[in-house]
Amino acid sequence: MNEWFIKFLRTNPVVQQPPPLAPQLVPEMPQSAKLVRTKEFRATADDDPERAKFWLENTIRVLDELSCIPKECLKCAVSLLKDSAYQWWNTIISVVPRENVTWEFFQKEFKKKYISQRFLDQK
Numbered sequence: 001m002n003e004w005f006i007k008f009l010r011t012n013p014v015v016q017q018p019p020p021l022a023p024q025l026v027p028e029m030p031q032s033a034k035l036v037r038t039k040e041f042r043a044t045a046d047d048d049p050e051r052a053k054f055w056l057e058n059t060i061r062v063l064d065e066l067s068c069i070p071k072e073c074l075k076c077a078v079s080l081l082k083d084s085a086y087q088w089w090n091t092i093i094s095v096v097p098r099e100n101v102t103w104e105f106f107q108k109e110f111k112k113k114y115i116s117q118r119f120l121d122q123k
Helices: 003-011 049-065 070-079 083-095 103-122
Strands: none
Touching: 049 070, 049 103, 070 103, 083 103
């Protein structure tokens, strides 16, 4: 607390201090995702399915908090893809009819590429 506030509390004993803030529960980040400092997804060689899953779940959570409609969710998620992940997405959408490119489609294809398949490859 700063000096002014401490002095104010001493000279005004009737004023009560606010209660301490309740701790916020934050889900624990997977060990493999602890080095991620941005919300971008690059699909580097050292990415694993757990990191991809963590990225997708957090992206969905943020977009849900922002009350984004599916079209906005798709646009935002794609804007977070970088490097080979962005190239992968551009390849996908170059062969799929535009009307089939939806937020649900993105999630399904992302899981297939970076979570499900990579998980199977590691076993």
